Amino acid sequence: MDIDRPPDIVVVAGGEPVAPALVAVVPASARVVAADSGVDLARTLGWAVDVAVGDFDSVSEAGRSAITAEATDVRVHPMAKDATDLELALGVAAELAPARPAPGRRVLVLGLEGGRPDHALANLLLAAAEPFADLDIELVLAQGRAWVVRDHLAGQLPAGGIVSIVPVHGPATVSVSGVRWPLDRAPLAAGTTRGVSNEATGGPFDLRVHAGAVLCITPRTEETP
Structure with missing residues (x-):
């Protein structure tokens, strides 16, 4: 994996705002998967959402309107579920990416911390979990x-x-x-x-x-x- 290779898929979780300067260059061809209020974060970075997933309990009204107008695939889950919205979004990324050894599986993940240490730890471990072993994952962290x-x-x-x-x-x-x-x-x-x-x-x-x-x-x- 090349440290600075542009992503093929971007997964945006509902964490704190991310300065555009901290995000790697994202080509127009990259697919954007947003988890819940990650829709709002994606919009602040100027990205149109291809797939929106989650229970959508924290997305803004403007974000809901954007989902309706822009997203070609919306996957609604109940609030009472056994997986975080980020886990659901990474599952979508795994669906979109071709199997090894084909290219196209470089995934950039941002917004995963959310201001909570439990979310930060769980999501870091999640990114390295076996179900996502076929993805080349880079994580944008607050620090x-x-x-x-x-x-x-x-x-x-x-x-x-x-x-x-x-x-x-x-x-x-x-x-x-x-x-x-x-x-x-x-x-x-x-x-x-x-x-x-x-x-x-x-x-x-x-x-x-x-x-x-x-x-x-x-x-x-x-x-x-």
Whole structure:
């Protein structure tokens, strides 16, 4: 997965507003899936919604009108359900994306935190869950970026930038270069902090996951855009 490759699908959850400058370039061809009040967030970013999903308990009246006028696919669920609106939206993204190894499965997710630590934690783990293993997922966070990595992530990171590699849903084995403290087939036990707070050197960054899955997180600092 290329760090800066544009997304094929955008999933917008109903979190806090996101500054346009913090969102990767989204091509006009990308499909937009909005979860509940993610419809409102998508509209503030100038995106027309292709698929709207959720119980729609928090979307604005303007957002409801936009759903009616713009969305070609509206999927209404009851408020009492066993999945978050983001989980439903990621399910739609999985439907839209072709199976591996075909291209077209790069997914950008934003608005997943919602100002609640329980939502933030659950949604981060959700993005790395097995049902979405065929998606190449990037997450826009209030204070950074993250990628779900099961095989390979490569690109350019600014010198001095923090890079944390956190195993999820079990242990992982990783190799990473382009950082101050490289790793070579290093085992990361579930719950370990060994991969936290590495530092990019400014050269090519390369992360390979030989087993398991990780979240690669680059926190935003005052120096980064």
